[in-house]
Ligand SMILES: Nc1ncnc2c1ncn2[C@@H]1O[C@H](COP(=O)(O)OP(=O)(O)OP(=O)(O)O)[C@@H](O)[C@H]1O
């Protein structure tokens with residue numbers, strides 16, 4: 001991608017496997033948001049290409065329902081209630097009113113947002129707004145989920161609870177998830193592989209496989225978990241460039 005004289009993701013080759021949970025960490029300005037926008041087709045490429053394949057390796061074009069976005073800034077519609085914001089993708093699909101409001105309310109509950117359905121986005125905290133944006137991204141049960149720092153503004157306890165909820169939802173739907181995060185712990189707790197983008201704009205290092213035996217709350221206290229976090233940290237500080 002080219003922004004004036006800045007070239008982002010030059011020479012990057014990134015392979016994301018169907019159904020995997022890929023976390024991306026890296027320096028601010030490294031190109032993480034740019035990568036998500038490129039995958040989502042929201043930015044024209046200055047070079048290179050992005051290809052999607054189905055389980056049999058055939059080239060496919062994702063439809064609007066296949067991709068779910070949660071942007072770094074949330075981007076809710078300020079004139080719609082929380083519930084109507086989350087129901088919007090279903091409304092665009094033509095789902096009946098009762099059905100879509102019920103689905104939206106259910107997803108809000110899973111993001112721990114019961115009771116704020118009728119509020120306007122401006123009446124929420126920054127972290128709550130991000131959770132609404134996350135509910136909106138998940139409500140269509142997309143096959144590819146692109147998440148840009150969804151829980152960055154939250155306290156640690158809420159963040160871990162929502163991390164767990166996210167993992168359950170992603171497993172339930174079998175979605176391929178790409179999560180950008182500044183938290184090494186969050187990346188290791190959720191992902192099958194962690195990709196480190198280093199530099200500004202960044203180059204991608206070889207992804208680190210996260211082979212943890214379980215993903216429960218005790219996992220974060222294990223030696224294996226700490227050692228994987230140390231590996232990711234070493235990558236961020238200057239590991240080998242792939
Ligand atoms: N719309 C834009 N116009 C000009 N430059 C841009 C634009 N979007 C991104 N860039 C540049 O591209 C590079 C990568 O930016 P990007 O937003 O992808 O970084 P990031 O890794 O998401 O950072 P952060 O962790 O701070 O969100 C930066 O050098 C940035 O200045």
Ligand SMILES: [Mg+2]
Pocket residue numbers: 032033034072148
């Ligand atoms: Mg960003």
